[in-house]
Amino acid sequence: MAQEMHIVLKNRDKINPLDINDYLAAGGYQSLVKARGMAQEEVIEEVKNSGLRGRGGAGFNTGLKWSFSYNIKSDEKYVICNADEGEPGTYKDRIIFESDPHIVLEGMAICGHAIGSKKGYIYCRGEYPQVVDLLKKAISQAKEKGVLGDFDIEVRMGAGAYVCGEESALIESILGQRGEPRFKPPFPPVSGLNWKPSIVNNVETFANIPAIIHKGAQWFTGIGAKSYPGTKLLSLTGDVKNRVCIEVPTDTTIRDVIFHFGGGMRNNGQFKAVQIGGTSGGFIPESLLDTPIDFDSMRKIGATLGTGAVFVMDQSRDIVDVVTRISKFFEHESCGKCNPCREGVFRCHEIMKKINKGLATEEDLEKIQLLCLVMEQTCLCGCGQAAPSPILTTLKHFQEEYEQKLLPA
Amino acid sequence: MVTVTINGQQYQVPEDVTILEACRMNNIDLPTFCYDDDLKLAGSCRMCVVESPGRPLLIAACVTPVFDGLTIETESPAVIRARKTILELLIARHKMECHVCEKNGDCRLQDYCYRYGVAESRFTDGGMLHFPIEDPNPFIERDYDKCIMCTRCVRACEEITVAQAIGVKDRGHHAQISTAFNGKLEDSPCVFCGQCVMVCPVGALTSKVSAAYHGRPSDVDKRVLTTCSYCGTGCTLELNVKDNKVVGVTSNRDENFSPVNKGALCVKGRFGWDFINSSDRLTTPLIKENGEFRPASWEEALNFAAQGLKKIKEEKGADSIAVFTSARITNEENYLAQKLARAALGTNNVDHCARL
Secondary structure, three states: OOOOOOOOOOOOOOOOOOOHHHHHHOOOOHHHHHHHOOOHHHHHHHHHHHOOEOOOOOOOEHHHHHHHHHOOOOOOOEEEEEEOOOOOOOOHHHHHHHHOHHHHHHHHHHHHHHHOOOEEEEEEOOOOHHHHHHHHHHHHHHHHHOOOOOOEEEEEEOOOOHHHHOHHHHHHHHOOOOOOOOOOOOOOOOOOHHHOOEEEEEHHHHHHHHHHHHHOHHHHHOOEOOOOEOEEEEEEEEOEOOOOEEEEEOOOEHHHHHHHHOOOEHHHOOEEEEEEOOOOOOEEEHHHOOOEOOHHHHHHOOOOOOOOEEEEEEOOOOHHHHHHHHHHHHHHHOOOOOHHHHHHHHHHHHHHHHHHOOOOOHHHHHHHHHHHHHHHHHOOOHHHHHOOHHHHHHHHHOHHHHHHHOOOO | OEEEEEOOEEEEEOOOOEHHHHHHHOOOOOOOOOOOOOOOOOOOOOOOEEEOOOOOOOEEHHHOEOOOOOEEEOOOHHHHHHHHHHHHHHHOOOOOOHHHOOOOOOOHHHHHHHHOOOOOOOOOOOOOOOOOOOOOOOOEEEOOOOOOOOOHHHHHHHHOOOOOOOEEEOOHHHOEEEOHHHOOHHHOOOOOOOHHHHHOOOOOEEEOOOOOOOOOHHHOOEEEEEEOOOOOOOOEEEEEEEOOEEEEEEOOOOOOOOOOOOOOOOHHHHHOOOOOOOOOOOOOOEEEEOOEEEEOOHHHHHHHHHHHHHHHHHHHOHHHOOEEEOOOOOHHHHHHHHHHHHHHHOOOOEEEHHHO
């Protein structure tokens, strides 16, 4: 039977997160010492060879990303930790920080050494004030001990905008501008904060780095799925017995996640659907539950791994109603910069409301489908491109639920 | 140079241009709302999207650099579907009153709806938001029920005028162009230069001075390129003439025609032209006799003034006269005025309004 595997959460419940001595006693900051003894290219090569891919949702090879910043000559470079964790149902980054904040600081400092940066930022979501306090304490302890050397880390707080989890909007927000995504290229590793090379990685991505440097790329590639090695933190919510955060190898199937680690359905309910990756993730029906959770396998079935949120629904849930609520979320969170997202998410919500109230016709279904396809193809950033996913995947897998709500022809 | 294939035809283009620039160099027109040659790129209207085989997403041409071997289609079915849908989304929030709109006939939204045959929107569920018009300033009409959120006005205000009077407030569908705290323009750093009006592609920002149905841009008989007479800077502007009357001022942004200001004007040049047809305007010199003004010829008036000055100089001395000149005339004319004072009148009492 599948087992949890702890790389990121190896110190969970074993150390006091507020005491750096505990982390040091558990071998903490040894990887940073090791990395600093290596050439920059060597560190990048090691991370690249490990196959570690971004854990925030886009799944880009981390070492490759670092190499872009490393290759640019610049007086300033930045390491930014994306702790905005705005996807509803995702709480893994909070768990990482609350169990072991230093593992992330260490990962950031290793990245700093690799690309040649002396300055790091942690952009933490505004809804986590206790995490901000904890991080500030951890940073001051690390500075006191001198383990970070000349690498400085500052915590910045978000103000509740979902889109600020998108890396370029996050950078704009750090700069004190409106939290709106930039067009790309240039990508942040080339031109990010203050238009200097900036690496934006997710909390979980940085938390994987110390172990990769310590145990080597080869060890890491042997874990989980081949094209997306390592473990993934998943946060379980909804109609599942164990609503917990787990860390499992990436070749674990969705079925195991829900029925083994999640303990199955709550209140003896019958499984209906699971949405993985956050609000913009696709809905997955029972027939696809044997898919492994890794990035590429999920993409193959038209879903996403995303942030690793696992939102389970039983037969009592009305899919159309759930999707209507999700579309309201996107209407609220669109930044308003690009036309198809600003207007599209609003109209999607309005049409979903109409369908949900039983006032829609077949024509409305065609209309929303067209709108969603155009949004996917034309929106400026990932938010608008992914917002239609819950609508499109439920129209595909749960079409009869929509049809039941249509006005009689 | 790199080779790109646009609509099946190969072109050689410089390697540092965007797809939009490459298309324009080769007379391939792409529709744009947010793009402006003089402003920072926004990449937000998504009207210029093009299709590249093998790429699942459409590409915004205005912000994407070309590369060797790039292949694109600028009017493929997917591109047209996207543009039509975006237009439908925009007209669903746009107050459609073209028949009384100042921009009728000179409106990008109208042009592109015509080009793609978009007569009405299917995306009307939820109605449209209404933004009240409350700004009492005498120059700029701001009707955000017609705004398409291209943000060209915000960028022009920041980058051309450097006033930063306006920005975007709120987000999503509620986003709106606004001054700080949504106050009045006159309480903001706005200097009423009207660069925002100049760049607005639709009827959201128009001139209150040329409004009231004097004549829309599309109605004018001719545009007379001339030099602003307000100061010595020498900005080029265009007098919009209809039925032999000036009905508005626009600016020409082509630096070949407008080398000094490249289309930018100040409040006086852009909005202070209604004196031209005013019945109060003096069109001939007047001489005051027995407490009453009477019309005179230029020759008579100049002689009258010269005699008066001569008389004062003889009776009270040259230094009883002072010459005070204006910034409305050119440097050369100011030079001549001081020469007149020193050489002809014989006084050094010369001053200029710009010194005060």
